[in-house]
Amino acid sequence: MPNDINDEEIILSYKNGDEEAFKILINKYTSPLYNFTARLSNKNDAMDIVQETFIKIWKNIKNFDSSKASFKTWIFTIARNSTTDFLRKKRSLLFSDMEKDGDENITSFAENIPAEDLLPDLALQKLQDSEFLNKTLEQLRFDYREVLILHYQEEMTFEDIGKVLDKPLNTVKSQHRRALIELRKIISS
Amino acid sequence: MENNKQQKLAEFFQKAKYEPERDAAPHIWQMIITREKHVDQLKLWVFSVASFVSLAGLVPAINILLRDLTKSGLYEYLSLIFENGNSIASYWKELAFSLAQSLPTMSIIFTLSLVFVFFLSLRYVMKQVGKNQFINLTTLAV
Numbered sequence: 001m002p003n004d005i006n007d008e009e010i011i012l013s014y015k016n017g018d019e020e021a022f023k024i025l026i027n028k029y030t031s032p033l034y035n036f037t038a039r040l041s042n043k044n045d046a047m048d049i050v051q052e053t054f055i056k057i058w059k060n061i062k063n064f065d066s067s068k069a070s071f072k073t074w075i076f077t078i079a080r081n082s083t084t085d086f087l088r089k090k091r092s093l094l095f096s097d098m099e100k101d102g103d104e105n106i107t108s109f110a111e112n113i114p115a116e117d118l119l120p121d122l123a124l125q126k127l128q129d130s131e132f133l134n135k136t137l138e139q140l141r142f143d144y145r146e147v148l149i150l151h152y153q154e155e156m157t158f159e160d161i162g163k164v165l166d167k168p169l170n171t172v173k174s175q176h177r178r179a180l181i182e183l184r185k186i187i188s189s
Numbered sequence: 190m191e192n193n194k195q196q197k198l199a200e201f202f203q204k205a206k207y208e209p210e211r212d213a214a215p216h217i218w219q220m221i222i223t224r225e226k227h228v229d230q231l232k233l234w235v236f237s238v239a240s241f242v243s244l245a246g247l248v249p250a251i252n253i254l255l256r257d258l259t260k261s262g263l264y265e266y267l268s269l270i271f272e273n274g275n276s277i278a279s280y281w282k283e284l285a286f287s288l289a290q291s292l293p294t295m296s297i298i299f300t301l302s303l304v305f306v307f308f309l310s311l312r313y314v315m316k317q318v319g320k321n322q323f324i325n326l327t328t329l330a331v
Binding site: 022023026027030031034035038039043046047050051054055058119124127128130131133134148149152153155 | 201208217
């Protein structure tokens with residue numbers, strides 16, 4: 001199968017009985033899903049979550065409807081749910097972190113910061129260091145982290161992120177803004 | 190945030206990506222193959238048992254059905270149809286109603302359900318056996 005073939009064609013091929021087509025999807029998405037889950041949980045547990053995610057994809061791929069969402073959006077939704085389930089089981093995640101949509105204390109502050117000041121040059125410079133970036137991300141709130149990872153690492157639009165996280169577009173945009181402010185705070189401290 | 194900064198941040202995120210183990214993708218593929226085989230074997234076993242049980246159940250079910258049909262007088266009605274065609278033409282509604290009333294509904298439903306389960310299970314078992322033979326042939330070919 002040629003490499004430039006898109007996801008929908010691969011899925012169609014799989015649905016038509018080509019079992020090997022699923023292998024192509026695994027090869028293509030193992031690394032992105034690993035990165036996503038490793039950043040939301042940790043490197044040690046990430047591969048288990050990725051495996052669990054692929055099993056869920058394999059079980060449900062015949063129900064995948066490309067008219068509702070892209071395949072990438074769909075699998076990241078599954079990966080995100082698998083990660084939160086895993087963390088819930090391990091009880092290492094504060095439920096309030098995931099469930100509260102509030103952060104009222106920084107709302108007005110966030111709205112008043114001009115867009116160009118969200119991440120100053122100095123902070124951006126520090127983030128050049130990969131290790132520093134990864135450590136900073138680890139300190140970030142779970143829901144902020146997922147928005148930043150999906151937007152900057154997976155290069156998803158805010159609309160697609162909204163689909164993955166099941167949140168309205170404006171909520172995602174505002175969380176992105178707050179995530180950058182939080183990131184700036186962590187860097188400056 | 191300006192586009193320039195967003196782009197830079199995206200670059201830093203790409204640079205800081207974690208690398209999964211080299212054999213991660215083949216390992217996941219292998220795990221799925223194993224799981225698929227396991228699920229197929231389980232289904233094959235369940236459907237084989239279901240087809241065997243339904244086939245075994247069909248013997249007494251058919252006996253009961255035949256006995257109930259005899260009791261119901263169905264054969265008398267049928268012989269009437271073949272013996273006296275003229276009266277059937279005049280009283281077909283009454284005869285059809287009596288025939289429907291006398292049928293042993295429960296026995297018929299039970300027997301037909303068993304026939305349905307038997308053929309459904311048999312179809313799956315045959316399909317699975319064919320699939321396994323195909324897999325074995327392709328493995329040999331490779």
